[in-house]
Amino acid sequence: xxxxxxxxxxxxxxxxxxxxxxxxxxxxxxxxxxxxxxxxxxxxxxxxxxxxxxxxxxxxxxxxxxxxxxxxxxxxxxxxxxxxxxxxxxxxxxxxxxxxxxxxxxxxxxxxxxxxxxxxxxxxxxxxxxxxxxxxxxxxxxxxxxxxxxxxxxxxxxxxxxxxxxxxxxxxxxxxxxxxxxxxxxxxxxxxxxxxxxxxxxxxxxxxxxxxxxxxxxxxxxxxxxxxxxxxxxxxxxxxxxxxxxxxxxxxxxxxxxxxxxxxxxxxxxxxxxxxxxxxxxxxxxxxxxxxxxxxxxxxxxxxxxxxxxxxxxxxxxxxxxxxxxxxxxxxxxxxxxxxxxxxxxxxxxxxxxxxxxxxxxxxxxxxxxxxxxxxxxxxxxxxxxxxxxxxxxxxxxxxxxxxxxxxxxxxxxxxxxxxxxxxxxxxxxxxxxxxxxxxxxxxxxxxxxxxxxxxxxxxxxxxxxxxxxxxxxxxxxxxxxxxxxxxxxxxxx
Numbered sequence: 001x002x003x004x005x006x007x008x009x010x011x012x013x014x015x016x017x018x019x020x021x022x023x024x025x026x027x028x029x030x031x032x033x034x035x036x037x038x039x040x041x042x043x044x045x046x047x048x049x050x051x052x053x054x055x056x057x058x059x060x061x062x063x064x065x066x067x068x069x070x071x072x073x074x075x076x077x078x079x080x081x082x083x084x085x086x087x088x089x090x091x092x093x094x095x096x097x098x099x100x101x102x103x104x105x106x107x108x109x110x111x112x113x114x115x116x117x118x119x120x121x122x123x124x125x126x127x128x129x130x131x132x133x134x135x136x137x138x139x140x141x142x143x144x145x146x147x148x149x150x151x152x153x154x155x156x157x158x159x160x161x162x163x164x165x166x167x168x169x170x171x172x173x174x175x176x177x178x179x180x181x182x183x184x185x186x187x188x189x190x191x192x193x194x195x196x197x198x199x200x201x202x203x204x205x206x207x208x209x210x211x212x213x214x215x216x217x218x219x220x221x222x223x224x225x226x227x228x229x230x231x232x233x234x235x236x237x238x239x240x241x242x243x244x245x246x247x248x249x250x251x252x253x254x255x256x257x258x259x260x261x262x263x264x265x266x267x268x269x270x271x272x273x274x275x276x277x278x279x280x281x282x283x284x285x286x287x288x289x290x291x292x293x294x295x296x297x298x299x300x301x302x303x304x305x306x307x308x309x310x311x312x313x314x315x316x317x318x319x320x321x322x323x324x325x326x327x328x329x330x331x332x333x334x335x336x337x338x339x340x341x342x343x344x345x346x347x348x349x350x351x352x353x354x355x356x357x358x359x360x361x362x363x364x365x366x367x368x369x370x371x372x373x374x375x376x377x378x379x380x381x382x383x384x385x386x387x388x389x390x391x392x393x394x395x396x397x398x399x400x401x402x403x404x405x406x407x408x409x410x411x412x413x414x415x416x417x418x419x420x421x422x423x424x425x426x427x428x429x430x431x432x433x434x435x436x437x438x439x440x441x442x443x444x445x446x447x448x449x450x451x452x453x454x455x456x457x458x459x460x461x462x463x464x465x466x467x468x469x470x471x472x473x474x475x476x477x478x479x480x481x482x483x484x485x486x487x488x489x490x491x492x493x494x
Contacts, residue, residue, distance in 0.1 A: 002144040003153050003172045003215075004040075004072035008033045010190070010217040011069075021238070022196075022222040024061030031139075032065055038140030039070025046120075048100050050075030050145055053155055055094060055102035055119070057081040057112070060200060060222040063124040063135065067103050068206075069214065072153055075145030076100070077169070079155040082201040083108055084459040091115045093157050093165060096353070103135060149173030155353060156203055158301040158398070167353025168301045170207065177346035178304035179212045181325045186270060186295070186311050188242070190217035195240040197226040197249065203301045204275050204396070209244050218242070228256035236266030243268055246275045246396030248427050250286055250294060257289055265290050270311050274299060275396035276428050277384065280317035296320050298384065303327075303368055304347045307382050319381040329382060331374065332364060338375040338385055342367040390483055392421040394429050397461040401483065404431060404464065407457035411449050413441040418473050419464065420486040433464040434486045436472055443469050443492075 011019060014029025048054065054071045056078055058064045071078045079097050081090060081104075094102075094116050102112055102121045109121050110129040117131075124135040147153070152169035182188060194213050198205030213220045221238050223230065226249055235243070243265070245253075250273060253265075265271070271286075273294040287293050297308035298320035306329060309321035323329045327347055331339030344367045351359035362369055373386040392399040401419040409417045416436040421429035437446050447467045454463045469492045474485035 001149050001172055001176065002072065002075065002147040003175055003211075004036075004069050005144040006176070007069050007211075007214040008036060008073065008144065010214060011036070013217065014190075018219060020062060020065065020220055020222060022220075023224045024222055027062045027065075032062060033069075034139035034141075035062070035066040035137060036069035036073060036140075037142050038136055038138040039066055040073035040144070041140040041142045042136035042138075043070065043074040043076060043101070044142065044145075046101070048074055048076050050147065051077060051151065052100040053077045053079045053097045055079045055081055055097060055099040055104075055112075057083055057102070057104040057108045057201070058124060059105055060196065060224050063103075063105075064200060065210070065214070067124070067135070068210070071103075073142070073144040075147055075151075077152045077155050080201045080206055081108075082157075082199075082459065084461070086455075086457055086459070087111070087115055088457070089165070089459070094119065096167060097155060097157075147172050149176075150350070154207060156207070156301050158202075166355060166358055168349055169351075169353055170301075170304070170349055174304060174347055174349060175207065175211060176215070177326055178324070179208070179215050181327070181347075182208070182212060182305055182308070183216050185308050185324050186242075186272065188212065188216045188218065192216065192218035192241045193221060193239055194218055194242040194244070195221050195223065195231065195235065195238070196244075197223045197231065198244060198246075203299070203304065204244065204246075207304065208299070226252070228252045229259075232256055232260055232265070235268060236264070239267055240265075241267060241269050242272070243270075244272045244274070247273055247278045247282055248276070248395040250278070251282060251426055254282075254285055254289055265292060268292060270295055272297060272308075274305075276393040278317075279428075283317040298382065300370060302349050302362070303343050303345075303370070306341075306343050306347070306370075309381075314379075316377075316379075316381050319377070319383045321382065322380045323382070330367065331376070332367075332369065334375075338373055340388055341370045341372045341374040341382070341384070343370060344368065390420075392419075392429050392431055394421070394424070394431055394461060395427040399431055399462045404433070404454075404458060404462055408433060408450055408453055408464075411446075411453045413438050413446040413449065416473050418481055418483065418486055420483050422466070422487060424465075430465040431462060432466050432468060432487075434468050434470055434473060434489060434491075437469055 011029040011033035019029040020027040109123040121132045122135040123132040153172045154170045157165045274297045278296045299305035307320045309315040327345040371388045404419040422432040424430040474482045
């Protein structure tokens with residue numbers, strides 16, 4: 001049941017009708033399908049075996065589609081890489097994935113050849129760096145290699161809740177079952193045109209928005225980056241029907257709409273919001289301004305989508321809705337109605353990549369422990385009320401305080417350092433570092449060193465937005481850091 005077989009079928013059914021538009025030009029379904037088959041043929045010809053990983057780091061455009069579909073069609077495992085990661089982190093992830101081959105644009109290929117000299121790289125675009133080969137760009141006719149439902153299709157690395165990136169293998173069955181369920185919940189079909197403004201190296205923008213469009217047969221209008229003024233200007237003209245976003249983007253659309261005489265998002269039938277909590281106040285403001293109620297949903301890399309408000313029917317602000325079809329949700333050891341959210345179903349992955357210890361800790365029998373705290377209302381709608389482990393969700397990205405602390409705490413001049421979330425009207429939460437400096441250290445000099453260390457060790461979205469200097473960190477009687485009290489700490493300078 002190779003997922004790519006269905007993707008190729010949907011593309012070929014479009015014939016000369018465009019599947020991709022917007023940034024990167026217009027590309028019809030039949031042409032993309034032929035080039036995807038060509039990529040698969042080339043991979044098989046050089047000996048890439050079923051189950052082998054193929055690292056991918058490509059911008060939005062036709063090569064992104066043809067390479068992902070082609071890798072799956074060859075029976076290999078697509079492994080997206082985040083170019084925002086610093087070199088050391090990228091090198092570590094690539095070594096752990098052990099890819100047979102990599103495909104990237106020219107800029108990343110040059111970087112990857114230095115980081116991974118033992119991995120052959122195909123370059124999509126020009127100039128082709130020394131030591132790399134041009135991406136084969138020919139029409140092919142090879143059929144998708146048969147795969148079992150449990151065979152991995154996508155290997156995504158996530159920050160998880162421990163701060164150490166973990167590999168999440170998602171199978172053909174995980175993706176097919178969940179994306180089919182979302183087609184039902186969101187009434188997603190070939191009639192739709194999705195405006196794609198999300199990054200394509202994580203599950204939201206790649207596994208849901210792009211893979212989902214390929215399986216639903218809906219057209220995709222690509223924007224390389226989110227520009228709210230452009231979205232407001234083009235949504236009606238491009239006949240967009242679907243937009244997937246994070247709450248930060250909805251907030252920025254509202255801000256941009258105040259500068260326009262016509263605030264409508266003409267033609268949109270649904271705005272899907274996820275990756276971070278959607279505040280009820282933001283829900284109400286969006287509805288009042290645009291006449292659209294955002295559809296809040298809840299998912300994770302390890303489980304894809306677990307719950308969603310309906311597109312047709314009652315949507316509840318502050319709730320992520322009922323479980324999607326085929327997914328079961330329960331609360332572990334609930335106290336006064338709230339407990340840790342656990343999930344099971346065909347959407348749930350089998351375990352972390354080469355990490356038996358993390359896998360054992362993540363499962364309660366056949367139920368996956370999400371680490372989120374939630375409660376149900378009388379209609380079976382789930383409301384998330386907190387997290388078991390302290391993760392900062394900033395602009396839709398998960399940031400582990402522990403990971404940031406480990407990167408910065410050895411910086412010269414630091415006596416102690418802790419990281420916590422601070423409320424932010426745009427990002428939802430922003431990363432803040434609370435620093436106890438060593439005696440005699442100048443605050444400005446230390447902040448400069450910390451910012452330089454963050455840029456070297458962490459992806460941009462994990463950089464602390466502010467540094468607060470204080471005399472001590474709040475700890476309990478046992479000496480354990482009380483992270484929730486950091487925000488109230490009296491600071492020497494912020």
